[in-house]
Amino acid sequence: MKALDNELKADKDKGFRADRIVDQIVIFINSYDLIALRDFWTNLDQKMFSKLDAHFTPAIRKLESSVLKFYVINTVSNNKTDKMLEFFSKMSSELQGQPEWKEWFALPYVRNPEESHIFAVYFTRHWQDTLLASLHNLLALTFQSIPPPTLASFEDEAVKMRRLIEEVETLKAKLASLGVQDNAEGRSNVVEQSRTELMDDFYIIGKRETVSATTSVENQSLSLKNIMRNISGGIPTSPILGRKQQLQTSSSRRFVTSSSVDEKRSSSKTRVSSQRSIGADTSPIQKLENKASPKFKDSEQPTDVGDTKIPETDGPYLLLSQEVQEIHNSAITQCKFNNSGSLVASGDVDGVVKVWSTSPAPKVLATFQCKSNVVAIDWLGKHERFFILGTKAGSVYLCDSAEKKVVWELGNQPGSPLKDSRVLYVCCSPSEPQIVCSVAFPVPNGGDPQGKLFLLDVKSRKLERSLSLIGDSSHSVLVGCCTYNHNGQLLVAGATDGVVRIFDIRKGECFDSWLAHEGSVLSLQLSADFTSCFTLGQDGKFCQRNLNQSGHRVWETTLPEPLASGIHGQLFTFDQTGHFVLICGRTEDSINQVNPQGLSPVLSLGMNKGGGGQGAFSTAVDWCSANDCSTCLVGMSDGKIKISTLLQQ
Incomplete structure (x- = not known):
């Protein structure tokens, strides 16, 4: 020693x-x-x-x-x-x-x-x-x-290999179940009809290639995006994902989600049979589709996500599929991807945290039980397996998703800086093993709680410094959301007084601030180039501010529907380019394009059942992009998590 x-x-x-x-x-x-x-x-x-x-x-x-x-x-x-x-x-x-x-x-x-x-x-x-x-x-x-040293990456490679093996076994099990359920004649009919209809799809693609070859060398082949658009976007003979024949021309062709196929099946049979030249009966394909769809529970299919608006296929995103994950029994408070997008950590008001994967089918890998409401979750730096979670009872946990255990707990122990507090938000540094923890301490006379911002060292579990919050003396200032910049030197925090503050982590000082909203700042995020700050406030306004010009207002817009009161955290999220944003809504979740004048609606991810204050509403969102495909998560107040798979066109 x-x-x-x-x-x-x-x-x-x-x-x-x-x-x-x-x-x-x-x-x-x-x-x-x-x-x-x-x-x-x-x-x-x-x-x-x-x-x-x-x-x-x-x-x-x-x-x-x-x-x-x-x-x-x-x-x-x-x-x-x-x-x-x-x-x-x-x-x-x-x-x-x-x-x-x-x-x-x-x-x-x-x-x-x-x-x-x-x-x-x-x-x-x-x-x-x-x-x-x-x-x-x-x-x-x-x-x-x-x-990193080769030895340091050994465990990560082992986890990746186990995940790939489990994925292969899952696919093998699905293939075996299909083989057992279908008899030889039924399989023969399905394969023959699928082959015929897919040949028609690729005949259309090949025909387009031939025509384009005579006009321009640049358009000799279709990209993956065009192939996916042709297969899943309304080609008359396409059986993939249950897409239906549409009466519109190719310029106005629309798509429907898999959840709406069963509702419109009876009304579309006549229309499909009258316009097809081959393959009059689509029931074998629909049957195969239902069998192949992923299951979240052994006894039920994914539930319907409600009425989804039908956007144009020439938009920036194409909705490939949409399912609902039901692994929580109470309202979702946080759901976040890790840095690679391979794992998701989600927490609820009962203190249950689930770590699960979205591909190839949603599967729970680890479960953690806390003593209180989980109010904050964030993955640690570059790590794929460690994440930090904070609870309403004032405890902070470092969890290992691979080993399925809690590494350490910092809470009401004697000498702990979090003793007798409640956690409001946690945020992990992208470059250092440290976290910022926003907490509230009760006041003995029953007044407004006192807010603190603590900088904690993950390895030693000790308090490095406390960041000063200077607000109106008439009330206490509580930080409900914060985020680091790219190198972890600056911290941008939104508080209940509507002010956004920027801290120098090295010095522990607040060197800039501006009034962003009338009321609390509910959620904030920096732009992809870290030159702008986007905030969503309790006043229902969504705005962009320039960080290089001391909070200069670039634009500000009022959301068309009110947010649910009392929600803080991740209420909007950007894609990897920073040009599109997914915003939580009380009745509807939508993707919008960011432009110099504000927001332009692009795609609706569906109406929330019982919206308008009569049932479930969105409480947390996250967005993970990989190449041309991306996955959006929307946590709901009824414990469900809506998973939407998008293709960027």
Whole structure:
């Protein structure tokens, strides 16, 4: 144990924490330890910077030079002339051939260098803070770019292999069940009719290819999107997903979801039979379709998702399928994909958390039971298996989805910063093993609870710092939603006073804020390029603000329907491009396109049963994109989760 403790104290990598490495460099500079500073930077260069691409080398060398200049400026600022002369005597052989150091050798002989036009900028607080921020960003980028050791990825590869094996076994079981249920003659009829109808589909595709080849070389073949659109978007003979013959022309062809096939089957038989030249009876195909559809429970098919609007097939997204997952018995509070989209963690008001996969068929992989309402869930950094969850009782858990266990719990233990509190929201840093936890502490006299923002270290489970919330003295400020920027240095938080605040995580200070809504900020998210902030407020307004211009309002729109009161969290989510947003609605969930003037409706994901305050409504959403296909999750107040599979056209 002593040997391990000594190694930890002498650890030059500082646990691969960018903030701790920057702090160590500052310590060496303030203690005028040039040798230790050089050794520390050499270790970083050999172990980390050398593994980056070659185009990073100029930036690394420039930062190294700036760190040394910071050292020299610190000696001058504190009248350490002997340390400054020692620096030039030891470093002259290395620096004299570098053009950026040519004028610095005159520094010991310049009187009042802080007033010189050459050196004045280096004495400013702005330059020094910018240097440390740039160094932190470089280190964070380095840790994200360098490949992990092979041994570290062994367990992830094993989990991936087990998932693939389970997927193969599931498909084999489905194929075997189809073979047992169908007799030889029935299978022969289905295969023959499917072959004939699919040949008609690809005859149309081939015919389009032949025609286009005579007009343009660029259109000689159809892409996957066009093939999917032809097969599933209303071709007269297409049996896939139960699509029906439509009377409209190809320019106005519409599609219907699989949930509406059974309702319209009787009215479409006559229309289909009168327009087909072959394959008059579609019942074998429909029967096969029903057998092949995924089951969420052994005794029932996926339930109907309600009346879905029928959008045009020439829109940006095509709805391929829609099912309902029924694994919770109470209202959903959170549902989130992990970073790769392979797993989903969903929680409810009963304290039940389910970890499940959406492909090839929804399957529950792990279940966690908490003592209170689950109010927040977030996956930890780049990890595919660990996630953080917070409860209304004031407990925070680190859970391992692969081992199906709770790694640690931080709650009402003596000395815990969360003792006697209730958790409002948790958010994990994308670059560091740390989380931000928003909590509320009750006031003894029964007044408004006091809000706190805690920065917690995941490894040590200790409080690193508390972020200050400055609001109107007449009431307490509670943070109901927050998110990090891409490198984890900034935190954007929305509070109950309608104000959005931006925090510098390294300093623990709030350096910018603006009034976004009249009432609470219910949900917020940053744009894909991290230059804009989108917020949804209790006043029913959805707006975009420019982060580079101190909350400048780009546009603001009022949602056509009110949100359910008392809901905080993820009420809207963007696709991977950031051009389309899925918004929770009380009666309807819809995808909208973001443009410079506001939102444009694109696709409805269906009416919520009993909408308008008479039943289930949406409480949480998430969106995962992979190539041209993506999956949307909508958690409902009745415990159901609506799964929509989309194809980007």
